[in-house]
Amino acid sequence: MIDIILLIIILSVIYMIGSIIEKNHFKKLKKKEVEYIKLPAVGFGCKNWSSNKQIKDVGIVCGEAAIGCDYFKMFVSNLKSFFGGRLTSVESVLDRARREAIVRMKEKAKKIGANVIINVKIESTMLNECEQKNMLPQCLVIAYGTAIKYE
Amino acid sequence: MNSEEYLQRQINLIEGDNINVTKTSDLAQFFILISGIILIIISLYFFSDFFVHVFIKTMPNKTQVKLENILTAPVNKSDSPVLKKYSKEIEFLNETKDKIIQNDISLRNRNNIRIFVAKNSDINAFILPNGTIYFTSALLDEKLSDEELAFVLAHEMGHYAKRDHLLALSRSIIVQSILALLFFDGDATINLLVNGTSNLSSLHYSKKSEFEADRYAADTLVLLYGTKAGAVEFMQRLKNMKNEPPYFYYFSTHPTWQERLQLLNTY
Numbered sequence: 001m002i003d004i005i006l007l008i009i010i011l012s013v014i015y016m017i018g019s020i021i022e023k024n025h026f027k028k029l030k031k032k033e034v035e036y037i038k039l040p041a042v043g044f045g046c047k048n049w050s051s052n053k054q055i056k057d058v059g060i061v062c063g064e065a066a067i068g069c070d071y072f073k074m075f076v077s078n079l080k081s082f083f084g085g086r087l088t089s090v091e092s093v094l095d096r097a098r099r100e101a102i103v104r105m106k107e108k109a110k111k112i113g114a115n116v117i118i119n120v121k122i123e124s125t126m127l128n129e130c131e132q133k134n135m136l137p138q139c140l141v142i143a144y145g146t147a148i149k150y151e
Numbered sequence: 152m153n154s155e156e157y158l159q160r161q162i163n164l165i166e167g168d169n170i171n172v173t174k175t176s177d178l179a180q181f182f183i184l185i186s187g188i189i190l191i192i193i194s195l196y197f198f199s200d201f202f203v204h205v206f207i208k209t210m211p212n213k214t215q216v217k218l219e220n221i222l223t224a225p226v227n228k229s230d231s232p233v234l235k236k237y238s239k240e241i242e243f244l245n246e247t248k249d250k251i252i253q254n255d256i257s258l259r260n261r262n263n264i265r266i267f268v269a270k271n272s273d274i275n276a277f278i279l280p281n282g283t284i285y286f287t288s289a290l291l292d293e294k295l296s297d298e299e300l301a302f303v304l305a306h307e308m309g310h311y312a313k314r315d316h317l318l319a320l321s322r323s324i325i326v327q328s329i330l331a332l333l334f335f336d337g338d339a340t341i342n343l344l345v346n347g348t349s350n351l352s353s354l355h356y357s358k359k360s361e362f363e364a365d366r367y368a369a370d371t372l373v374l375l376y377g378t379k380a381g382a383v384e385f386m387q388r389l390k391n392m393k394n395e396p397p398y399f400y401y402f403s404t405h406p407t408w409q410e411r412l413q414l415l416n417t418y
Binding site: 011015019026030033034037038072073075076079080082083086088089091092094095 | 158161162165166169171172173175177178180181184185187188
């Protein structure tokens with residue numbers, strides 16, 4: 001009985017903290033995405049990209065983001081995976097990680113002074129394999145591309 | 152499309168709803184899932200309880216005796232000091248037991264009943280899943296009359312005749328297995344819970360089965376002594392004895408004496 005009460009307390013505290021962190025993160029992400037909106041990042045251009053403009057500088061840029069899933073989200077998703085279906089509680093974690101990685105990549109490209117990022121790839125891995133119980137899933141997203149600076 | 156319009160559309164996409172994230176709140180999801188799981192557990196309990204109930208009520212006497220023999224641990228308490236002190240009462244109880252078995256045809260093929268005395272300050276008598284009836288020493292110290300003692304014995308034998316002792320055991324096994332399913336590993340608290348549910352003296356019977364046992368005991372008293380006065384007398388004694396606060400009845404293993412007396416009078 002003590003265990004269950006303790007679990008409820010932990011879950012409610014972590015839900016409050018986690019939702020505040022998530023809200024703030026989304027707010028920051030939106031602000032930065034609007035900031036870098038004039039820097040296009042496109043997925044094509046691996047082999048047949050061509051431009052009329054003179055190219056001054058080319059370089060690889062990448063952004064990484066590792067976002068952890070909080071205990072409450074893991075608890076809900078574990079319950080949900082019991083029955084199956086969309087794990088809606090961890091969707092936001094993946095979304096945050098992807099957007100954060102792209103924003104960081106753009107931030108780096110902005111520092112170089114790039115005009116466009118081509119051939120953007122987004123990859124994701126799990127930091128831990130979650131084989132052990134009580135291990136929280138952590139999502140790692142890497143976004144990389146070629147930054148191009150015109151003359 | 153000019154570039155101003157295009158930029159505005161991009162900003163709207165960022166500021167607007169996120170397609171990749173479902174809008175449902177985690178908290179709502181949590182409560183839906185928890186209530187669903189609780190519902191499943193409750194239905195599982197009632198489902199398995201129903202089937203075990205049907206099995207226990209319909210199984211042949213041979214199976215019951217086999218089950219009780221499995222549950223019986225080899226104990227030899229015949230020379231314990233508690234038993235020696237109450238040897239007179241036990242002799243009487245054994246005689247009454249034989250009489251009751253003679254009168255009840257259904258008990259003849261399955262009389263695993265043994266009678267023991269447990270040293271305890273609570274006034275109680277209970278039957279274990281293997282058919283052993285325990286009288287607490289406090290109950291025998293009350294100096295009950297023969298008819299009252301016979302009533303208490305017949306009440307417990309009524310449980311035996313209706314197989315309530317096996318039902319209570321099966322119920323505790325179901326609760327244990329559901330708990331084990333819920334909490335996959337054997338935590339210390341879970342062990343505590345399991346021990347609590349399988350505690351022998353806390354085996355609870357439903358009110359209905361208690362009343363049935365009372366009815367059985369009253370019938371037996373009429374058969375043995377020609378009157379059920381002993382039962383009413385015992386209830387009156389309970390009334391005088393139990394001046395505990397009302398929450399005592401909530402935790403006690405039997406219904407209140409008022410209800411039982413009413414049943415005996417109207418029966």
